[in-house]
Amino acid sequence: MPMYDLIIKGGTVIDPSQGINKVSDVAVSDGKIARIAASISVQEARRTVEVKGKIVTPGLIDLHTHVYHGVNANGVSADVGGVHAGVTTMVDAGSSGCDNYGGFPQHIIPNNKTEIVPFLHICRTGLNTTPDIFSRESIDLDRTIKTVVESNGVIRGIKARMVSPALEIFGMEMPRLAKRAAREAGVKLMVHIGDTEKRYDANVIRQLLPIMDEGDIITHLFTANPGGILDSRGKLVPEAKEANERGVWLDTAHGRGNFAFDVGAKVLDQGLVPHCISTDLTLPGRQRTVHSMTEMLTRFLALGFNLEQVIAMSTINPAKALGMEDRIGSLRTGCQADISVLDVKDGDWIVYDVIQGARKTDKAVVPVLTVKKGEVFEVGWGPRPWGWEPDQA
Ligand SMILES: [Zn+2]
CATH class of the missing domain: 3.20.20.140 (Metal-dependent hydrolases)
Known part of the structure; x- marks a missing residue:
């Protein structure tokens, strides 16, 4: 019998609440974070989502x-x-x-x-x-x-x-x-x-x-x-x-x-x-x-x-x-299984503020997948005609 409902596998986990920034697997069961480890066997879960090369953060x-x-x-x-x-x-x-x-x-x-x-x-x-x-x-x-x-x-x-x-x-x-x-x-x-x-x-x-x-x-x-x-x-x-x-x-x-x-x-x-x-x-x-x-x-x-x-x-x-840090904002074991999988895309991006001030950046964060209380959600197309990325410089 699988121990976990879900494993988010192979991503770089960044969880500032625990000072974690390394490639790890995150296991979820009963809507809660069950375990973070360097490698958790796919045999142990009902469902595994591979996110190699992506960033895994608290929701x-x-x-x-x-x-x-x-x-x-x-x-x-x-x-x-x-x-x-x-x-x-x-x-x-x-x-x-x-x-x-x-x-x-x-x-x-x-x-x-x-x-x-x-x-x-x-x-x-x-x-x-x-x-x-x-x-x-x-x-x-x-x-x-x-x-x-x-x-x-x-x-x-x-x-x-x-x-x-x-x-x-x-x-x-x-x-x-x-x-x-x-x-x-x-x-x-x-x-x-x-x-x-x-x-x-x-x-x-x-x-x-x-x-x-x-x-x-x-x-x-x-x-x-x-x-x-x-x-x-x-x-x-x-x-x-x-x-x-x-x-x-x-x-x-x-x-x-x-x-x-x-x-x-x-x-x-x-x-x-x-x-x-x-x-x-x-x-x-x-x-x-x-x-x-x-x-x-x-x-x-x-x-x-x-x-x-x-x-x-x-x-x-x-x-x-x-005042909700006991339940959300962290991938600590026992916290609600709220997880964001993000991609950081290299490019020549330009972003604007509300008065048309601009800044250039070579990294753009885009969403890949969301887990809320253990349930997996696909991301939508995004707010722009081409999706989630900012304008290209
Ligand atoms: Zn407002």
Whole structure:
């Protein structure tokens, strides 16, 4: 009788959570990681998938996406950007609020194989309207807290967006209400920085960062919009390093309007390093700017990070930011069998940010195969006419 359900055989296993980077086989049974070893006999498994020459990592975790497909105008179908794109877990970053969260447990979560971790928007209607917050009535603190508590652990965070007109209506009361909701409900706080309307005082970041505590998450770290972490002279605001030292998680969510290579280079030059890479995936973002989680990894290779670093930033780091590192983000024995098989393709690639800044790179990460809770998924064709690779330089 075979001992294992599945062996992923012959790939180079890179698991930063355990400091592993070597050719190994990974065995899975009962939806969990059973063993990693130099060679595990194919006789011992019901199914073996050969992945020689490929990279095997813990399942990629995308810390910022929008998957309220069929409800929000821009929501993408989770599995398209998830298990069919090399990603096993996606955080929905506030697509819904207390008025319209009900569709997640009813329609979205049970109809996708990708694990979805919803964060609830402090705006009661989530991202159903543009703008999201448009009056004092847009926030209902009590019902927001109640919705999180009654989700029984499904909702793991509160999301707030430092944008106009929310800031014009509420000022700093808005992120403070979000923080209060998060604390009272006992979940994470994620705050979007960068005013996409480009109207509000850029110095708002200096008031926001001091209210972020250890374990809270800043998203869009490399935004070029007002309210980012660089001042008008391109210097890091002092509160940014202080927040980092306090243990605030720094996420880079790309999206359609909040990622610039030049901002990233200046932030990195001044010694601040983000912890997490994410997409802010939406339907139009997938087509036009983001394309895929694996392309985000490519963009960070283009910024000078190495492969182990970008894998840590998309596996164990977001798992820890979510407080889920006991179950996901690692190939430790006993962890959920979430595995991404990736290919790193040599070539002359060029990648673009949201303001047409470009970087060249000779390595492009593309997805090959995904395992979620022990089940194997093929990847889709990819977001571009030719598949997953970026543009050729
Ligand atoms: Zn977003």
